[in-house]
Amino acid sequence: MKSIRGYTITRGPLANAAGASRDFMRRAHRHLAHNLFSTHVKQCSMTAESFDPVAHNREAWDRQVDSDDEWTRPVDAETVARARGGDWSVVLIGYEAMPREWLPTELNGTRILGLASGGGQQGPVLAAAGAEVTVFDNSPKQLLRDEEVAARDGLQIRTVLGDMRDLSMFADGSFDVVFNPVSNVFCPELAPVWRESFRVLRPGGLLLTGFMNPDVFIFDEAALDRGELVVRHPLPFRSEDLPESDRLEVYGDGPLVYSHSLSEQIGGQLAAGFHLTHLHEGPHHADATAKYLPAYFATRALKP
Numbered sequence: 379m380k381s382i383r384g385y386t387i388t389r390g391p392l393a394n395a396a397g398a399s400r401d402f403m404r405r406a407h408r409h410l411a412h413n414l415f416s417t418h419v420k421q422c423s424m425t426a427e428s429f430d431p432v433a434h435n436r437e438a439w440d441r442q443v444d445s446d447d448e449w450t451r452p453v454d455a456e457t458v459a460r461a462r463g464g465d466w467s468v469v470l471i472g473y474e475a476m477p478r479e480w481l482p483t484e485l486n487g488t489r490i491l492g493l494a495s496g497g498g499q500q501g502p503v504l505a506a507a508g509a510e511v512t513v514f515d516n517s518p519k520q521l522l523r524d525e526e527v528a529a530r531d532g533l534q535i536r537t538v539l540g541d542m543r544d545l546s547m548f549a550d551g552s553f554d555v556v557f558n559p560v561s562n563v564f565c566p567e568l569a570p571v572w573r574e575s576f577r578v579l580r581p582g583g584l585l586l587t588g589f590m591n592p593d594v595f596i597f598d599e600a601a602l603d604r605g606e607l608v609v610r611h612p613l614p615f616r617s618e619d620l621p622e623s624d625r626l627e628v629y630g631d632g633p634l635v636y637s638h639s640l641s642e643q644i645g646g647q648l649a650a651g652f653h654l655t656h657l658h659e660g661p662h663h664a665d666a667t668a669k670y671l672p673a674y675f676a677t678r679a680l681k682p
């Protein structure tokens with residue numbers, strides 16, 4: 379799923395390896411054959427005023443769990459045991475371990491909100507390392523992954539279902555850290571995400587975010603899968619605006635994706651009141667853009 383572009387190929391749903399996007403394409407075609415009726419309904423609804431992309435993506439991510447996408451596979455018991463002993467790392471972008479110093483030195487009792495970070499991946503590791511973890515996600519099945527790991531390994535993890543634009547269930551200042559691995563590529567607007575993240579952090583709290591370089595969205599997805607960079611799309615890119623046949627061919631019934639500009643990403647964090655302390659860029663872990671440009675950014679920002 380470059381997800382195809384979105385991150386799935388690139389990062390998530392589609393793929394873990396270069397071949398993953400091709401697998402996704404094959405899966406997408408199978409879905410098309412099997413889901414003709416439901417696809418027709420989705421086509422109609424995508425253009426209707428009432429279309430809700432977050433509701434679409436909730437179902438789409440549940441399907442990612444069903445199809446064992448790599449970003450839905452929970453950590454194993456050995457990883458949790460090692461984290462309990464102090465040997466751990468977590469990713470914000472691709473397969474890159476986030477610098478340990480981006481988190482507070484003492485994790486015991488640190489209140490971490492894993493924002494759109496379901497899948498039983500970072501949440502259990504951080505909980506085993508001593509943090510008080512809440513995993514928030516739009517997909518019930520992604521949250522179930524965290525609950526399964528917590529039950530298996532005796533961890534305390536709170537899970538909350540919702541849209542990252544609305545954190546109203548959390549009181550002001552209720553977290554020390556918001557940990558947000560690449561996910562806002564699936565969210566139609568970012569300003570509310572930064573505003574809400576700022577509100578739920580205590581003064582001195584940290585926002586750690588991974589996101590896509592919008593420039594990767596200019597390329598033709600099918601060509602990228604062949605390892606070729608063919609410029610096709612102007613920015614901003616929204617997969618829901620593609621001609622239906624193109625969207626279904628490349629994305630199937632996977633999540634909708636949004637390129638978002640760096641103004642929305644970095645400017646948006648600053649506008650919400652954050653102070654940027656670190657910015658890191660890294661290549662995509664699997665696709666053809668990796669030879670030419672960084673596909674990911676990670677930022678660390680402080681609520682003063």
Ligand SMILES: C[S@@+](CC[C@H](N)C(=O)[O-])C[C@H]1O[C@@H](n2cnc3c(N)ncnc32)[C@H](O)[C@@H]1O
Pocket residue numbers: 385389390391432435439449469493494495496497498499500514515516517520540541542543559560561564565
């Ligand atoms: C690629 S996964 C990220 C989590 C994964 N553990 C990782 O390391 O990348 C993207 C996640 O974002 C979630 N998501 C997408 N849109 C969302 C939204 N509007 N609000 C909350 N979560 C959302 C998906 O359900 C999915 O679990």
